[in-house]
Amino acid sequence: MTREKNDGPQGRPEFQIFKDYIRKKGLRYTPEREIILREIVNTGDHFDVDELYLRLRNKGERLSKASIYRTIPLLIDCGLIQEVYYEDGHMHYEFIYGHEHHCHLRCLECRRIDEFVEPSLKKIEDRLARKFGYRVVGHKLEVYGYCPECRKKLNLR
Known part of the structure; x- marks a missing residue:
């Protein structure tokens, strides 16, 4: 997914x-x-609060982590970012406004993330909505395992 810099x-x-x-x-x-x-929009990558804080500090911005922690829920609530996954004691987020809905493949070894769109998931949503009487408004899917490079390095089939 390409993200425009600004x-x-x-x-x-x-x-x-x-x-x-x-x-x-x-x-x-x-x-x-x-x-x-602005930093979240410009970066366009998955991030956690610590990474965001360090990027801003390295650019000379004088912000507290508390300011970031207070801002994150506001950005989620207004639909600009979403929680993506929890790892190493930190929630990771991504900027989603204006981007096609997608899911994630995450390597447990190198932490590589591949984003993908799978049209058949819409059929599953529809089937679940009918079966349970829900009005489905979305889903979040994360598949994790080992990327091709790590599989080779770890000698995994």
Whole structure:
């Protein structure tokens, strides 16, 4: 999945979505929150709070981890990011606004992540909705194992 790089919020709908959401919640749209969102949008990769914090610090930004931890739930709630997986005591997230829904294959050895779209999952959603009477609004699928390189290195079939 290709993610477009951008250095600022000018004309970007995700920044306006976040501003509107923050204001509806009665909160302030702070420069810190904008810096956090900008870094997430520009990186376009899976991240955890520690990685995001270090990237921002390395760029000279003076933000606390607490600011990031307080901003993450707001970004999830307004639909800009989602939780992807939990590993090594940290939740990992990804920017999802404007991106096609996808699932993940994750290597347990090297931590490589391959994103994929599987159209047959829609049929499974439909079948489950009928069977259990649900209105399905989405799914999150993570498949984990060993990538081809790690399988070779570990001599796994």
